Amino acid sequence: MKFFHSLVPLFFLSLGLFSTTNKYVSTVFSSTRIYLIDYKIFLQAVEHAKEELKTVLSVVNNHLLTHTFLVGEKITLADIVLACNLLHLYENICDETNRKPYQNLNRWFVTCVNQPHFKAVLGDFKMCQKECQVDPKKFAEFQSREVSLSI
Numbered sequence: 001m002k003f004f005h006s007l008v009p010l011f012f013l014s015l016g017l018f019s020t021t022n023k024y025v026s027t028v029f030s031s032t033r034i035y036l037i038d039y040k041i042f043l044q045a046v047e048h049a050k051e052e053l054k055t056v057l058s059v060v061n062n063h064l065l066t067h068t069f070l071v072g073e074k075i076t077l078a079d080i081v082l083a084c085n086l087l088h089l090y091e092n093i094c095d096e097t098n099r100k101p102y103q104n105l106n107r108w109f110v111t112c113v114n115q116p117h118f119k120a121v122l123g124d125f126k127m128c129q130k131e132c133q134v135d136p137k138k139f140a141e142f143q144s145r146e147v148s149l150s151i
Contacts, residue, residue: 053089057102064104068111075115083112087122095131 060082063070070078086109090099099106112118113125 054101057105061102061105064108069108075112079108079112083109083118087113087125090127091125092128092132095128098131099127 060070069075070082090109113122118125
């Protein structure tokens with residue numbers, strides 16, 4: 001029964017992380033769906049999503065302080081799902097500076113992506129070296145193109 005009780009919070013945590021991660025990654029990468037938005041509002045949305053993500057990543061990081069994997073002593077579906085949800089984050093956004101506060105999470109993520117079955121699908125995973133940034137000029141140009149296409 002203790003096993004089940006530890007699984008329930010992790011399940012909801014992974015749902016929350018999935019939701020928060022998707023909000024952040026979506027905010028950064030799917031500006032194609034944002035029409036007539038002000039650049040400052042866009043940046044505020046990105047910053048808000050970053051703060052939510054930091055909160056959730058801290059919870060997972062604290063859990064992994066005393067655990068090798070999310071549940072138990074070997075990789076489980078929970079690890080696979082969460083690692084896959086974090087792939088784009090670690091690949092495009094979490095540069096070394098952003099990863100620094102989450103040493104336990106980083107250790108766990110590297111352990112997961114270096115598992116043979118992960119490598120068979122992903123190949124050699126490269127961590128983000130520089131956080132992707134939105135160029136205001138390209139953003140404005142893109143927005144003007146989107147407006148003309150939607151009219």
